[in-house]
Amino acid sequence: MAHAKISMYLPPNINPAQAEIAYGCLALPKLNRELQSAVLLTRQKALVALCDLMHDPEYVYEAIQIGCLESLKGLLKDGDDLVRIKTTEVLHIIATHSVGRISFLEHDIIFALSFLLSDPNNRCRENMHLAFKHLSQLPAGAQGIVNCGLIPALVWKLQREEENIQELILDTLAICLQEDATEALGSRAVPCFKEKLLSPNENIRSKAAEALMAISIPLEGKNQVWKYDVIPILVHRLKDISMEVRANAAGALMYATVTTEGKYAALDADAIPPLLELLDPELSTKVRLNATKALTMLAEAPEGRKLLQVHVPVFRALETEKNENIQWAASIALDVIEWKP
Known part of the structure; x- marks a missing residue:
């Protein structure tokens, strides 16, 4: 006879929006078949289940081996918003793993993702840019993004996207420009980064200064930073409320002032006093270096040497620092400041 007794155990955790996962080694092959289903609900449920599994590196490797990346490439063109959102989410999770980033290059995922740059769904574009950000952390991945000709498009999108996506684009560009800044220099990237230095969002200011640091590595980048009057703004950012913005602004000035024009533009903007303030022992190693x-x-x-000669004791103190990089940089600075013709 049945009893009206309530169980002490919680009900099973059943998610009606997620496909049932087969046992053991059958799980991923079953999901891969369902990704190719003509039934929309089946594809959606399979993608939700796959998102959970891809957090495990072992599943990532197996998914790549059985051809899930090719199935996901096809779903990037799906007409359903949820399918594209979950597909890009799966891909950006895969891109957090080293084996996933390498496989992106082997399966030409960068080109397939690039068609979503103007996708009407914000979440879809955000996931795509997260994938690019993770991929760019691999040198070959950053070069792959450059080789696909995406830099001009990313610079163009930087001026039109929402702030959270702008941050992701700047992260990607800062790394890719270290590989090759040629296309960016031809796409008016420097004026765009200059505008972002004035953003009320401190993360965007910091990342824009970091991108300027990368684009200033080649000579043409240094020249453009000077020509577009970016140096006075970088000097102003040396007093920013964010320490990361100060550090990156100092780094951008470090590259931009290699040229004679850059040096005198910084001196005219009175860069020495705020830079000296950043040598405070209480500040981070990055900003001081x-x-x-x-x-x-x-x-x-x-003119700069003359102004700095009275501050030689400050650099002498830096030579006694525990950090070897700061010691080395201070030693070189003293050699330059104390040099006599």
């Missing part, structure tokens, strides 16, 4: 190197560049100009 970048500031020391930027001051070294300015000391190569006779």
